[in-house]
Amino acid sequence: MTVLVTGGSGLVGSHIIEALRSRGMSVRALVRAPGRRTVEALGAEAVIGDVTDPEAWRRAAGGVRAIVHAAALVAQHVPYDTFEAVNVGGTRQAIAAARAGGARLVHISSVAVYGRGAAYRAGREGRRITEDSPCGEIEPHDSYARVKRLAEAALWEETSRGGVWAVALRPNVIYGERDRLFSPKVVRAVRLGLVAQIGPGTNRLSCVYAGNVAAAVVAALEADVPAGRAYNVTNDGGLTQREFVDAFADALGTRLWRIRIPFGAAAAGASLVAVLHRLRRPGAYVGIGDAAVQFIAGDNPFVSDRARAELGWRPPVQPREAIRRTVQWFMNEKPGR
Secondary structure, X not given: OXXXXXXOOOHHHHHHHHHHHHOXXXXXXXXXXXXXXXXXXXXXXXXXXXXXXXXXXXXXXXXXXXXXXXXXXXXXXXXXXXXXXXXXXXXXXXXXHHHHXXXXXXXXXXXXXXXXXXXXXXXXXXXXXOOOOOOOOOOOOOHHHHHHHHHHHHHHHHHHOOOXXXXXXXXXXXXXXXXXXXXXXXXXXXXXOEEEEEOOXXXXXXXXXXXXXXXXXXXXXXXXXXXXXXXXXXXXXXXXHHHHHHHHHHHHOOOOEEEEEOHHHHHHXXXXXXXXXXXXXXXXXXXXXXXXXXHHHOOOOEOXXXXXXXXXXXXXXXXXXXXXXXXXXXXXXXXXX
């Protein structure tokens, strides 16, 4: 069985390639030229191209039995139209390729589709979010959440008319080896020995290890479930805010000093930074502002019971081991030098 993976040189896609290869599956990766070396080192066949290019999809998808669409713009400071072209247009191309070849399709979505503000308010209020929870409002400047919801809408439109077998996985914040967004910031802060703690630090963080997301992908490809299902992949034994940072410190051998910041002050500061970014770069995506603070200080509201019951998802890596692996990769690779 050959599986096509998009985004294979990125955080989630690279872990998916590793998980599929460990099961003896043949993997092909649709990747842009700079990512070729990464996917080939992981044991995948590289097909050079862009996920918005139909011709690239024709070259990559021929003869595959399944497609895992993990490619996406996440936090790049680009105009909304670019986000939509890649994240929605790329998903439409994945749907077309799966339909043409009769392949199963696993789409990597995000809990951002629920609306970040509503989701993190639910966490602070002790409410839980399942796949059947209503989606809340998305802030106009949250380009990533907007296009992720649109991409899912395209997927559900196709599955509702029986055009393709597809499911969507909805992880929350993802970390792990080859993470160039979240984990490096944590490592650099912890290495300084002085970290900010928002609130008491007892909230369970809303994050998941990339290797455990990859395990859910393998489970979804092998599960006998109907098309059109969404699965939260969001609870893999999560640590509290304080425990999460302590685990990074233990892995780095660093002694920590904490500065405790009230939630309101942190949220106000994040909002001010977002406003300044919008003034400096009008029309570009500037991040999620105070929702990031709510992520750090709020309790994880997302429930993964459906993934466990229907897919048989059993996260293979516990958080402290996942953090150890993440730190080891960072120290060996020194990303961003």
